[in-house]
Amino acid sequence: MRDPRYDILFEPMKIGPVTAKNRFYQVPHCNGGGYRDPSAAAEMRRMKSEGGWGVIFTEQTEMHHTSEITPFIELRLWDDADIPALAKMAKAMHEYGALAGVQLAYSGINGPNLYTKEVPRGPSALPIRTFTNDPVQARAMDKQDIRDLRRWHRNAFKRARQAGFDLVCLYGAHGFGIIQHFLSTATNQRSDEYGGSLENRSRLMRELIEEGRDAIGDTCGLTLRLSLDEMIGELGFANSELRDMIEMHAELPDLWDLAHGAWEDCSGPSRFKEEAAQESLVSGIKTLTSKPVVGVGRFTSPDVMVRMIRSGTLDFIGCARPSIADPFLPRKVEQGRIEDIRECIGCNICITGDMTMSISRCTQNPTFMEEWRKGWHPERMQAKGDSDSVLIVGAGPAGLEAARALGLRGYQVAIAEAGTALGGRVARECLLPGLSAWGRVRDYRQYQLSQMPNVDIYFESRLSADDILSFGFQNVAIATGSTWRRDGVARAHVVPMPIDAAMPVYTPDDLMDGKVPSGNVVLFDDDHYYMGGALAELMARQGRKVTLVTPSAYVSDWTRNTLEQGAIHRRLAELGIDIVLNRTITTIASGGVVTACVYTGARQEVAADAVVLVTSRDQDDAVWRELKARENEWTDNGIRSIKVIGDAEAPGPIAWATYAGHRFARELDEPDIGDALPFRREVTAVAAQ
Ligand code: FMN
Incomplete structure (x- = not known):
C-alpha cells in the first residue's frame, strides 16, 4: 500500500x-x-x-x-x-x-x-x-x-x-x-x-x-x-x-x-x-x-x-x-x-x-542493457532448475548479488563469509573519501537477503577445499575477491619492480585497513581508475605530503569515462597534492624513488618516506585452484558444479562483480549452450548490390 x-x-x-x-x-x-x-x-x-x-x-x-x-x-x-x-x-x-x-x-x-x-x-x-x-x-x-x-x-x-x-x-x-x-x-x-x-x-x-x-x-x-x-x-x-x-x-x-x-x-x-x-x-x-x-x-x-x-x-x-x-x-x-x-x-x-562505445552497465542493476540481449528482467528471475542448494563463498559484490538472485529463483543458499561483515571490497571502499553512497551495493542486497528465508549467512567462515567438498552443497560459487599487489606489477611493470626492503611500501588494502604511511609519501598509480586519486585524497586529508606519480597523461585516467576526471584533478590540486604525469617509477630505493619520463626515459629522483603502490590485484583464488585440481572428487561429494566468479576470477570494477554474480545465478542449471553466442545482437543487413 x-x-x-x-x-x-x-x-x-x-x-x-x-x-x-x-x-x-x-x-x-x-x-x-x-x-x-x-x-x-x-x-x-x-x-x-x-x-x-x-x-x-x-x-x-x-x-x-x-x-x-x-x-x-x-x-x-x-x-x-x-x-x-x-x-x-x-x-x-x-x-x-x-x-x-x-x-x-x-x-x-x-x-x-x-x-x-x-x-x-x-x-x-x-x-x-x-x-x-x-x-x-x-x-x-x-x-x-x-x-x-x-x-x-x-x-x-x-x-x-x-x-x-x-x-x-x-x-x-x-x-x-x-x-x-x-x-x-x-x-x-x-x-x-x-x-x-x-x-x-x-x-x-x-x-x-x-x-x-x-x-x-x-x-x-x-x-x-x-x-x-x-x-x-x-x-x-x-x-x-x-x-x-x-x-x-x-x-x-x-x-x-x-x-x-x-x-x-x-x-x-x-x-x-x-x-x-x-x-x-x-x-x-x-x-x-x-x-x-x-x-x-x-x-x-x-x-x-x-x-x-x-x-x-x-x-x-x-x-x-x-x-x-x-x-x-x-x-x-x-x-x-x-x-x-x-x-x-x-x-x-x-x-x-x-x-567507450561499448554497451552500458550498471553496478546496482546488472540486467541493464541485457533485457533483450539476454532476456534478463530487472525484477524477476526464472524458477530454479534441477538442483536445490548453492554455497557461495565470499560476501563481496559478486557473492551478494549471486545469493540475492539465486534466492529469488528459489534455491537454498548459504553464504560463507571469512570476515564479520557483508560487502567485501564495497564495505571497505565506501569508507574512502566521497564514496559512501557506494555502500548501497551492500545495503540493498543485505536487506533483500534478510527477507529471504531460503538464504543463510555464516560469518567467520574461511572455508578450505576440504570443507567445501564435505558440506554437501550441490553447487558452489567461489567469490573470494582479490588483493592489491605489493610488487608493482601492472602495466608499466609486467614483472616485479626493484624495491629496496628498507622502504616502507603500502598497498590500497593496507590503507583501507587503517595503516596510513607517515611523512612524505609517493603514490604510484598504474591502475588509472578511482583508487589512486581516492587514496591520495585520504592521505592528504590526514596531513601527509603526497606526490602522485602516474605514467598516464591524466590523473585517474579512466575516470574520463565516468566524467569525473576533471573534478578529481581539481580536488587533488586543491589539497596540495603534487601531480606528476607521464612518468613511471622505475626503482624504489631506500630514501625515495626513481622516476622516468614515459617518452624520453629521462630520470629523476624523488625523496620519500613511504611508497603506496596502486597497481593491480591478485585474484584470491587458492581455494578455487585446489578444488579445480580435485575435480575428480566433486561427483562423489554430491557436487554438480563449482565456479569462480567476480574479482576471484579476474579483478575488475564493482559493476563487473555484480554482473558476474548475477550471471552465475541466471545460468545455474541452464542447458549448456556450447559455442553459441551467449547474447542476442542485431546484425546490419547486407545490401543486395
Ligand atoms: N542528457 C540528455 O539530454 N541526452 C542524453 O542523451 C543523455 N545521455 C545520458 C547518458 C547517461 C548514461 C547518463 C547517466 C546521463 C545522460 N544524460 C543525457 C543526462 C541526464 O539526462 C541527466 O540530466 C543527468 O544524468 C542528471 O540526472 P540524474 O542525476 O537523474 O542522472
Missing part, C-alpha cells in the same frame, strides 16, 4: 496536449547501444514502462546527417529508414501507459561529422568542441543554412510523430545542442538578427518550436531541454540569463526541462555531487512560467522528490541514473516498497558504456 505522503508523486500532469499518469519522468539517457542495438535499447525502455514511469525518453537522437557525434553511438532519425527502430522504441515505452518521448539533437559545434564527412555548422565559425578535441571546425551558418535547419527540424518532427512519440524534446543543454550554441554569447558571435541581444539569440529557438508545433500537430507535446548554467564564465549562458530567457518566452514550449551546465556538471558522480545538487539553480524558475518544469539531481529518495514538488521547485521528478539502477522505482513507491528501491550509487559506470 502506498504511503499517502507520496500521493502527490502520482498525480497526473499535463504536458501540452498529452497527460502523464504521474510525475516520474525518465529524462533522456544514452546507453551505448543506440542505433547499433535498437532492440536492446527498446527492451530496456519497456522495463521502465513496466516499472511505472509516467514519461520515458530516448537518448539524444541525431535528427539530421549534417550533425552527428561519431564515435558515440546514439539514436538516429536521419531519414525514413530510421523510423521503424524508433517506432519499436515508442511502442515499448507505451506498453504500460507511459508517454513516449524522443529527444532530437542537432549537435552544431559539438558534432564533428566523422562518419558523414559533412562540414559541421554552427552559429559562428569555431572549432568543434568535443571530448575528443577533433581537429575540425564548424562554418558559420548563413540565412540559407538557417532555413535548411528549420526545414530539417520540421521533417524530423513529422518523422517522430510517425514513429508514434507523444513528446518531442529539443536538446539545448550540456553544451551539446545548436539551440544552446545560438543562446550563448560564447558560441554565438553573430551580428545579424540571430546574434547580439538575448531576443536575437533566442530567435532560432522560437522559430524551431513554433514551426515544430505546426509539424507535430495537436496530439504531441513539445519540450525544451536547456542548461541551467553553462558554467564557462562571463561569455557563457548563465543562470541569470536563462531566467531572463524563460521569462521572455515563458509559454513557448509545453515543458521546461532544465539540466545543469556541461554533462559532467549535470551527471556529477556521488563523489562530488549530493542528491538534489541542482536545487538552487532551478529554484524559483517555476514562478516565471505556467508550463511545467522538470529537473534532475540523482533523485532516489521519494521524500526528497516530494519536497521538490511541495516546495514549488519542480513539477516532474527527472531521473536518468536512478531509473537505470532501478527501472521499477515508481512502482515500488506506489506499492509501499520503499526499502526495495535499488538506489543509484552515483558511480557513473553507466556513462562509460557511452564513452
